[in-house]
Amino acid sequence: MVEGTPRIVVVGGGFAGFYALRYLHRRLAAEQAELVLVNPTDYLLYSPLLPEVATGVIEARHIAVSLRRALPRARLVLGHVTGADLAARTVTVTSAPASGPTEVTRERWDRLVLVPGSITRQFDIPGVAEHARGLKTLVEAVYLRDHLMHQLDAADAEPDTDEGRARRRERLTVVAVGAGYTGTEFVAQTQRWLRTIERRWNRTGAGDIRWILVDLAPTVLPELGPDLGLLALDLLRDRGVDVRLGVSVASADDRTVTLTDGTVVATRTLVWGAGVTASPLVAGLGLPTSKGRLQVDADLSVPGVPNLWAAGDAAAVPDLAAALPAATPPPTPPTAQHAQRQGTALGRNVAASLGVGTARPYRHRDLGLVADLGGRDAVAKPLGVPLTGPLAKVVTRAYHLYALPAMANRLRVATDWLWQAVLPPESTQLDVVRPEDARLAAAQGTRVYGSPAG
Structure with missing residues (x-):
């Protein structure tokens, strides 16, 4: 140079x-x-x-x-x-x-x-930094997948005793915080995926898993507007998801989550997607x-x-x-x-x-938003037009392929979707991420600033 x-x-x-x-x-x-x-x-x-x-x-x-x-x-x-x-x-x-x-x-x-x-965003809530897991990095996504499968494997093996049944309920309960894109898509897609692999377990079916989605906001997916948000809410509840709006987390430890309405939920899985x-x-x-x-x-x-x-x-x-x-x-x-x-x-x-071209202010109208809810379900609002069901699913996947900035990645993602449609679903557990590496501060690199994330 x-x-x-x-x-x-x-x-x-x-x-x-x-x-x-x-x-x-x-x-x-x-x-x-x-x-x-x-x-x-x-x-x-x-x-x-x-x-x-x-x-x-x-x-x-x-x-x-x-x-x-x-x-x-x-x-x-x-x-x-x-x-x-x-x-x-x-x-x-x-x-x-x-x-x-x-x-x-x-x-x-x-x-x-x-x-x-x-x-x-964590807020200053006791136990969240230690026990919640986010979904903003590859480390967190890979860890959450293995963690959920480990909890279901362990639940399936619990003895039929009072203590065993209590531990089984904890392991089969998932609390997700944040009814925006992260929390809603995670719950909807993971719930549908587990239905496709439930034969993996002898005593446990996907219907045995208790899903709780909480958010202080009054609606699900507020970015998509009230009509599509209501459709997404109805779909989640029809699938058996316990959606609690106007509620958040007051504290958490390794076996329970306490909500702001006083409810104590026994769980081993707290997924944190409460904004950024x-x-x-x-x-x-x-x-x-x-x-x-x-x-x-x-x-x-x-x-x-x-x-x-x-x-x-x-x-x-x-x-x-x-x-x-x-x-x-x-x-x-x-x-x-x-x-x-x-x-x-x-x-x-x-x-x-540097003398090349002319500076201009940033102005851009939103092209619309999409949300994949697993299976054939999705909600989308391209150019302000509300869509649901299989058509919204097509639009959602087409948008993601368009937005991926490398052709090699587009082809690989499209091939993954194709294999998913024609091959049995993948159900292996790799355990390649340590729990401490998936904590919010470690996975998102905020420890270098001398303070936790949030």
Whole structure:
């Protein structure tokens, strides 16, 4: 690299970071900019399909898009950015655990793009950090699948005594928190998947499993609107899922979950999907935030800091398409769709700062949302048109294949769906993830910031 070449450092290899770098790859020549990506893994995770990894429908690596293959010009630094010196124009990088002994280095930047994403919101609830498991990383998805199968195997082997029956009830009860996409899709898809493999057990059927889905919100899948949310709620309850709205978790331990209405549920499985919050990096920058997200202008630049941009789940990007006349625009919701398109806008505006192209404010109308409920069931709202049933299922899968940013991954995911349709369902238990590695702070890498996730 020629000395003096501007260095663009992108913090985070999620949707926003990936699409920003892909734009810069295409529009800037090597001599115009040095591209650096700091990310704890060497892949972009297509997180909307994590529930299908948790059910074994899709192989975990098939939703992991290789960053090195997709972005060959970018120098990949494996680690977490744990601090930024805006005056000196450096970021502090703590190496990822898998890369060996922890090392702390610094990366110099001329242009800095902050897209560190989000972590699962915990709130300050006793026992959640120790006993709840999220569904935001591959580690968590693989662990949840094996954990559920282990609990069902153990329940099937419990003796027919009072103590054995009590332990069996605990093992066959699943509490999921959050009736948004994560919690609803996980419960719906996992329940349907277990019905396809229930012959694995001698004394236990899928109907013996007690599913409890709780949320403080008054509706299921509120992002899809009241009508589709009600349809999803009715479908879940028709399947026997105990959906409790207006309720959350007060505390948890290794064998019980206490709800805010005083109900104590005996369970060995607490799945946590109660929304997201910005990466802990944002809180340590000393910059203005809005509900924990970094404040940015409509062109995704950070006010008052030259050559600094931010987007995605960690930034409160004004939603110009949703603003009423003369009203303050609300922030865009933390969705993969917005992060992807904001990434492209980031790339365009950063390139413009180097004299290539013209910067423009971010404006994007939502193309619609989809939710896979397992089997032939789904709900979708493409371009504002509500769909349910098999047609919504087709639209949902077509959207995911379209949104996956690598053809090799699209083909692998499509092949997984094909094999699922013609071959017996996969029911092996691998036990490749230790329970302590699947805790929220460990799986989502927040321990490097010196505080738990949330």
